[in-house]
Amino acid sequence: MRRWTGAWPVTDQAVAATGSRRFFGRQRELKALRADIERTGLDTLTGRKAPRARVLLVAGRPGSGRTALAEELAAEVADRYPDGIFRARLTEPGGVPVPTARAAQELLAALGVAEPPGAAEDELAELVRGAFAGRRAVLILDDAVDAEQADPLIPDEPETLVIGVAGGPLTGIPDVRPCTLGGLDPKSAIELLTSFTGSVRVTVDPQAAETLVEECGGLPAAVVLAGGWLSTHTKSSVADLAKRLREPSGDPLTRAFLLAHDGLPATAARILRFLALAPLGRADAHTASALAGCSVSAAATTLADFEALGLVSAGEDGQYEVRAHLVPLLRA
Template identity: 35%
Template sequence: MEFRVLGPVGVWNRGAEVPLDGAKQRTVLAALLLSGGRALPDSRLCELLWGEHPPATYPAQIYNYVSRLRKYLGPDVDIRRQWSGYMIHPGDGRLDLAEFERLATLGREAQENHRYEEAADAFHAALALWRGPALMNVTEFLARAETHRLAEMRMAVLERRVETDLLLGRYAQLVPELTRLVGEYPLHEKLRCQLMTALFRTERQADALAVYHEGRRVLAEELGVEPGPTLAATFRAILTAEPARTGGPSVVASSWHAVRPAMLPPAIGDFTGRAAELSALAEVLTGDHACAAQVTGMAGIGKTALALFAAHRDRDRFPDGQLYADLGGNRGNAVEPQEVLGWFLRSLGNAEPSIPRGLDERVRLYRSHLAGRRMLVVLDDAADDAQVRPLLPGEAGCRVLVTSRVSLSDLPGAAVVEVGTLGTAEAVDLLAAVVGKRRVANEPAAARRIVRLCGWLSLGIRVAGSRLVARPHWSLAYFAERLADEQYRLDELRLGTLDVRARLDGSYLALASQSQLALRRLALLEVPHFASWATAAVLGVPRRTGDEVTENLVDARMLEVTGTDGGRRQRHRFHDLVRVFAREKADHVDRMAVAASRVLTTAN
């Protein structure tokens, strides 16, 4: 069975097309295929099907679309319900996008190892899989979310394929194709450089220079900018007839300006543990299977420290530089992608007047700068997928690390690194790294008690250690006694800008009011964990609504899933510091409501 999204969305089985009902059913199929093997929430499917105005019956309609897909695709394709969404396992089915990415990777490896014939064959085969613009027959909402990304992927491979054909001396064959492409993409400077090179190599120097002057005019009229460094360098090389015409295939040398951005903040010197998570990030930064990784986990768990440590450890693999931005996603001041692109473009050597104002123009200029380069981009504290997508490079040689408290489901192909609390040994090692090994060795039991009262949370342990450093006359046992009082625990875990309560408050304020109410009331339950129906009970709402609120709290990393109750329903618990925080927020009405719900005696 063959699944196609690079053109009209469809399914082919043994050479015959499988009939599908229409655009919305094809949208569901394409969205599941593009989710990279992860569950796609109902809420996201709803957005891709109906935008901001879904029908009241959208859950039933999604269920019907999925049911009919199961019928049409047969038992070999597994579409299953997971949490509050769906995921697809195509079995032995072949997705044209996956094959495109595989061939592109083979071509890139062959090109980098100077096996140009092999590289050209792989790139040509990859591009032959496209049967027109991607996702031609889906809803406008899915097309708007995905087609630009897919088009950028195709353009990156097309650029490499043309570059390889130039290296093989196929100048005459390339001139008509590149002339058409430059007409279609007049602002794309790399294609224009490649056309100029092909024209020069076919003894058409005047035509090559004319292509440059036309490009300069278009850039000035459309964007108000001068040609970039690569286009300008190509013009100078042709003007002075510097490119060699004999001695084997070569192209006009590109010129990367002297700016090498190095924007990474300093790594934490006393970083401790996280061997498994570091290994997963190393696979992304040094391997070929994924170009991006999202590092997720609750507030204060150590996502940023982990990402920066991994970035510094492998930064030598990115000789063209490292870009970094704090996106402010969970502090109520999320930065617009357009502003971040302005920071990046200035760091890449663009003068302020030359930076376009529009988001799309900035994205194109940014990706043009990164084309053919090996750069690392670290995006810290992302709010959602929409904030991240414009900041992704279009070049497979670059790598991206994204940290976020929420799972970014719309970043296909990104590896997910879930960061949990530290183990006791790692937590004690971190405390020792902050306060000193001798001080911890003198009071090992008190050290273990401190990390337990901090909930094995990296930020809590770091704050606790910093307070002990600031008060060398305190014993660890004395500080553990101070932490033991829940009423003042979060006060103890605050020192300057390091503040556990403030980090949790950012996650709390991002919740809807009903989820905030549920969090406060669930925290009042005197049980270690509780069944999924407890949310409905404390809110006084139908069980289905309660389940949805519970899932929202799990997605926001304010609740943890501990398992099931023996049936289909899950059980949940609080991280200790989240429970302390939520109880602080609870008022008299919350306490009365929980008492009235009788959950206190039945939830466990």
Template identity: 50%
Template sequence: MTDQVVGTSTSGPRAPGASPASGAPRPDFFGRGRELRELRAEIDRAGLDTIAGRGAPRPRFLLIAGAPGSGRTALAGHLAASLADRYPDGVLRARLTAVDGTALTEGEAARLLLDGLGARTVPGASDDDLTHALRQELAGRRLLVLLDDAASAEQVDPLMPEGEGAAHLLFVAVSRGPLTGLTGVRPCALGGLDVPDAHALLESRAGEVRLTVDPRAADCLIERCGAQPAALVLAGGYLAAHPKTSVADLAHRLEQAPADGPGGPGELPRMARLSHDALPAAAARTLRLLSFAPAGQVDAHTASALAGASLPVVRTTLGELAGLGFLRPEPGLEPGEEPRWTVPSCLQPVLRDLADDHERPAELQLARARMLERTVRLLHSCRAVTDPEGSPARVALAALPRALRFDTAEAAAAWLERSRGALLASARLAVADGELDTLARRLLAAIVRAMIAHRGAAGAAPDLYPVHGLVLDVAERRRLPREKAAALLNLADLDASTGRTRQALARYRAALDAARAAHDAVAAGRAMESVAGSYQSLEDWPRAADWYGRALTERLARGE
């Protein structure tokens, strides 16, 4: 599950990891003219399958391959923006690898794209069902699909439809290298920028004068950065933040910096470590902790919770980190809206290794706990604002600090929709941590209540199915039979509502065992009735009658 830009867009709400891509080229994009020409020419060139006269019509597929930090995602986004007029149904984007490096399954990728298309998905649907539904939705559209950070051909191939309805689709994938298994694909491999383009990128960050007065030093710095865009952005940010440091000095420091360290070898980790080490201690600590921001999404409140620092201080720090190139501003903000940033995925491993290297494990766990506690309080506020005026929840809401309150239900719903991906990522990470189960349980319960309050049980079901699965994981790990029974009942109800009756039946019976272990007569009676209903749906009348009888006896024993 899981990980986002405005202009030509698809219909429907923004998904946690899939989003409409910008229809305007980025002003900070430099170079890659040759690669852009090759990619545009590839769109109109006959594929190898077509030349050989075999295979059903498939979408045109472009692959941009390069190391993280090579500008591969920026190139794909720039290409998509320049082609927007050729694809009137929009540009759809999904990231196929989570910020922690976990590759999405093809079903998870399909769900993200279906959400981006505004298509309703079935709770708990299998990977095959999801990819089939996606192929049906895509067929016949004139759409550009941008798949960022694809890990394998197995992720991508099931997403693409075949037949005449697929002829007007364009898939653009970004990956580290060739996606072995996809036939007829000519990868566009990215190296460093051409020297003039690298100079232009540095000048945009550090100013023209400093590079003009010492062009040889600038060439040397570009070489030390491998002409990689992400490393050059950090180098330019460093020069802008240190006006007394010459270009030659920075090139020398970069040459003398250890070849290996947190984040591993390479030009980008080395430049990131150098820039990090030059920061004041408090700012460097904030930067390291941003690697734990859910889905890489950062605002002042999230950073304040992680670092345990005041909002004014954190706002200043985030502005400085953005100037250095460690954060990218999120586009499309409304006037007066709190700025939001994204930690570039290529920097996530470096920052996470720096955090592990500099922080004690207890400090990292405390930072995560602070962030989760704030998220829980925000979710409580998000749900409470839907209650009537004067209700206990609204009275409690008024007593919260201003930063944790929503003025209207509409504002709360907008925050919930925008934060879906980050909330689900927070839940997964909290459960995976294993040391924060109490907070994880509170977070999961708050997510369920807030989503149902704003979207209704049916509308929230596709997101709640994995949440109930996480509740079950924690309940089994902590041996909490009452919560295990509740999670199994919720999952079984969703299975039953989508026609997976036998799967629901198995879960209802497991819920009955858990309810009996917890001595929860109400849950046990509910499970018995549901078992009976499942047998009734399967037209197994004797078993249905038997289980309805057991449920009736249970109720009568409770005096109902």
């Protein structure tokens, strides 16, 4: 699935691809979220038909895998929502909130609805809500800042499912119970690590693997960076990396990122830094080569390496984006 700023319909191919990417654990959370879809809401309990879409909320700190969980849930229930999956990104890569008016404009474009010239924010949001009328669809509101930003975009259609992704509760949106994420359980974290390293390096020293994922705090983003580092340092053991992660100060994600970043060649580090500053926070190989002053082929190879290391995500259109939870670390 693409993860760029803006709004777009998610293609069938992207939904199918979700099941093949690295996603481990969170079965308890997925079960709870699926049950929440069926849960009787307050409106039904009072004898009234629900006037709005069912809203689920995945809450967690950056790097906790909150967006990945929302994507996984959307893929699992896609057959029940034949009118499509749509996504609106509500925070810029650098952490700046996207104005509700702009998010509404981008959703209207994704829905194929013409935007009236000079329409005010309230009118645009009303058009979005109306465009979902009669649709059995999923709308992911990714990186929502607060209820005031997200609430105007929630459709007035009970057959639409909204999956909000945020750092905490969206206080003010009724009848929503957040699914709050902590770290992965050790077994799932080790499975995620193994998907990068292969089984041999983990099974030869399982205690070191447990120590490593503990140093990562079970945070999926930190485990991904650790796995990416090991995949490119084939002579280093899991125990070596666990020791290296233990030495610097800082939270698990910062320590894992600094280790990955400090091991990059100068040109690669420059490309990554400029990529975090690129327009809309994304770039293809041609843009990256211009920003960093290197050849297009070198930029293309480096971007592919970044994806393997867990530093960037790749879109279907050849564009790459620094993962949102890493942008503040690159700009620090």
